[in-house]
Amino acid sequence: MPKYAPNKMPTAVKKRYFELLREGYKGAAAARVVGVSASCGSNWFIEAGSMIVPDSGPVSPRFLTQNDRIAIADGLHAKQTVKEIAVAIGKSFQTVYREIKRNAKPDGSYHPWWAHNQALLRRHRPKEPKIRGSEPLRALVREKLTEKWSPQQIARYLAREYTHDSAMRACPETIYRALFAGLLGREAKLRTGRIRRRKQRRGVPTLNKIKNMTLIHERPVEVNDRKIPGHWEGDLIIGRGQGSAIGTLVERTTRYVHLIHLPHGWKAPQVRNALITQTAHIPPQLR
Template identity: 85%
Template sequence: MPRYAPNRVPTAVKKRYFELLHQGYRGAAAARYVGVSTSCGSLWFIDAGSMIVPDPGPISPRFLTQDDRIAIADGLHTGQSVKRIAASIGKSFQSVYREIKRNSKPDGRYNPWWAHNQALLRRKRPKEEKIRAGEQLRTFVREKLTEKWSPQQISRHLAREHAHDTSTRACPETIYRALFAGLLGRRDAKLRTGRTRRKKQRRGVPTLNKIKNMTLIHQRPVEVNDRKSPGHWEGDLIIGRGQGSAIGTLVERTTRYVQLIHLPGGWKAPQVRNALIAQTAHIPPQMRRTLTWDQGRELTLHQDIEALTGFRIYFCDPHSPWQRGTNENMNGLLRQYFPKGTDLSVHTAQDLRAVARQLNRRPRIVLGDKTPVEAMRDCLTGPLTR
């Protein structure tokens, strides 16, 4: 028999042969049923990896089926492009590219039965969840969650401390799954946001207001955008129940250092002006360069603030919170301490300093896992130019 004779048989015959094997037929009987020799069927079986892996069927429509893989092999054999093959089976061309790269044989050929067997073998995961099985890992993750670490921060810490021991490491998704499944406890271990299930983020829309003599963000120095030069801040208010109380938030763009502004007398323009002037006086002059705010009327007296603090104030476009992305992110973190719909006037200046201290001592991936305090200290001890 010529060497490549088995591959000249129509694909439908091969497909029926492997279907019979899955049904429990012996190789010789399956070969006779489809009309080929026993040796021909044996070559097919060997080329497919010499195994029959039970196929329970796809667990999700996004997974490729055996028929999809046969169509991919036929398309490659006839010289079709990957995009055309993908369109014929209703998948993205990226999925087909990954499939060919991942499940081709060591010699580079794509055999659909070999590929399907390999996919089924990888799909089988009989092992127990890592966090369920590891008491030490579960205890550590629970402790860090109670200290308000995020799953990403916990995962990076484990990767650094246990670089050579994969049993005591966990990716963020593993921690999220364990948390939402209740493996870490319902009462003690919580996300900083308090969420118990996955939820899309929602952002508020700032109110359009007219403020005289505003300098818009488009006139802000270009050096602010690259975050290499410290001293550029973003500010906002988080509002309490019934809009009767507020807390001011300032975040330095380079170091992510946060300062909270106590507003015991309300949050109208005069109170915000006085509080900003008094509570930023301790910031070194070289760290008071620009301040970016939204177009809230609480900053109507921005010219007074500029004159008495040294900040150059710039205003974002209406309905554009992403132009203060650092501050928006920080406000989201702060809501774990100051939930929406609560009275913020009950928090003292000492309370605000304690919250800011905790946030400033938390490692941030954007800072290379430094804390904002460490990053700010580096800026203050290094060369700074106004």
């Protein structure tokens, strides 16, 4: 039987060889099907880490597939940049960069089947939720939540107090998940009173909370040119501990600053009334 150089066969042949192995073929049988020698297939198998991890089925489009990893390897072999590879496979360059850094072989080379095996091995690692498996951590998190601490504050506290004990540390998302899953008991809740996660609507723009509000990028041209006086920009400065506040108005052309006294609070109605009364002396053409 003729010998084949293991690294000079087309990528499609290697891909089919590993597909057959995942289907249950023996190495020699898979090699015969794709038309290479058994030793050639054995070399490919060794290159891939001497293991074949079965795919768990369809995954989310946000994860890289075997084909994506083959395209990354081909792009690296062709001396393409990470951004060029990312455009070719329809992913962000940060995703491709992390993939190469995380799943490269110990010698620094990137092998698509090795990388795919490593990704599948990490995916197949069922773990018990950290807070569920640790009563001391669960009790401490529950105590801090009842004291009106936020998950972010609790996570920072744990990282500071238990620097050398990883079992007593948890990130904010871990705390949120444990809370919403009911692992912390009925008495534990966020200081806002919520015990359920808010619905996330990714990609859906948030509607304006003020009806008929004019956005900054929709301002007339003369406002941006600053050629005509009478256009003001307002802001609110809140003092330490939210104990006081003051409003500011800046005229865009002259840069004149007018401070708004807020003795009765700084909610929307109070600020509105203060603006009306304290700007009444400004001539109409400048308002």
